[in-house]
Amino acid sequence: MNVLIIHTTGSVGKSTLAAVLLRPRLGAELLSIENSNFGAERYGEPVRLFEAQDYLAYIEQLMMAEGTNTITDVGSSNFTEFVHQMLIVGGLSLFDYVIVPCEKQDRTQLETITTIQTLLNAGLDPSRLRVILNKVSIPTPRRPIDVDFAALFAEAEKDPRIQINPNCYVPTLPLFAHMAANGLTWQNILADKTDYRALVRESKGQGNTMERIEYVTKQLAQGMAAQTIAILDRAFEELDIGPAVITDEAIVVDME
Template sequence: MKIAVLNYTGSVGKTVIASHLLAPRMNNAQIFAIESTNETAGDLGLDIDLMRGEQFGSLFRDLLILDDAIIDVGASNIEDFLGHMSKYEDSHEEIDLFVLPVIESGKAQRETIKTIQALAGLGVEPKRIQVVFNRVESSVEDEFAAILGYADQSGLFVANQDVAVYENEVFEMLAEQRTTIGAVLSDTTDYRQQLREADRKNKKLIQRLSSMHTLQSLARPVNRQLDRAFAALVGVAATEEA
């Protein structure tokens, strides 16, 4: 599967979605970061190909021979990305899903609708445009009424309330440690035992071990929630294709 993560607005968690929701569940998919200014999956330790929006032709040739890919399009490059995509007839067909992370703010929801309209204008089918409700505090229905209403009104995209990532401090901690949930979960170190054995006078060591144990404890339930969100995301696509 080839998935593009994009939105006209920034700071909605595109790299979080690419790195923590998609990458661990997509068969070692190649990650392309279409970015020039902001954090990418490479900053979290993942292997990426970094390029700019005007290099869509190079990306297109790569997509033709790949089975699995994640294309993380930064807000600073989306205009060039979509503009160059439009020059290659039916090039959007090489991307199975266009995933739009959205957060609660009114500006983010308006810009998400603008992105949906741009994709629809390029001929992308509604079943291949999906939103991911990101940084949800408690209720998708209450926090994203504008998006849900537009989905019902327009029919241009899929807004599945189960495709949601809930607010959690683990993502900030992962960014600080420059790592991913997958890396944390594969780390078999018993930080709790090391804490018990550590010299209490070594404050720096105590802080590091405590942070890593806390990160492991937070990562497990969040990873299970991400499993459910991913299943809902690709489940819609699989149902539509069937």
């Protein structure tokens, strides 16, 4: 399976979703079309890097990977050239699914609509399009998700080619800010089986030493990671791109 995750603008969570939602559940190789920003590698993932101007080399690599799951993350700075190259060289049909993330800011919704329409006009089969709503407020009966994404859902009503699953969303996850603030990576957290709660208990009475603070920080990260995995499992199921091949090993931490 080849999956493309793409958007005409940056900071909508493409690389995060590629690294922590898609790759662990597809066992996929990560390919990045980027030349100016950090992508999924900041989560501790190996990434093969290309630029849109190297499109032929990229397509050759994608074809060589036949039989292997791949995820291609296109940076916003390469969006226009990447789409241009697809139009003159081809390659859109190589992707089983094309995922477009969207956040709730009005401008981002409009840019999401532009992204979707650009891809459809380039020949994307609508059945391969998936939209994932990112960093959402948890919907409630009094405030359903289409209230925050009014422009996007209105576009879907006008254009039957655009199908949006209101249950396909990822809420704002504080784990990632915690990781960035403390120099942690997703892979480090998953691999670390240390019982930090026990270490915190053992260090009781030693004051707020740097070592004890580190134990608390990592215990908190493990607990949030366990919750994050469950949330991402649900989002992946709603994305409807097939069964997960590999899943993150659950981290169970007693937070009490």
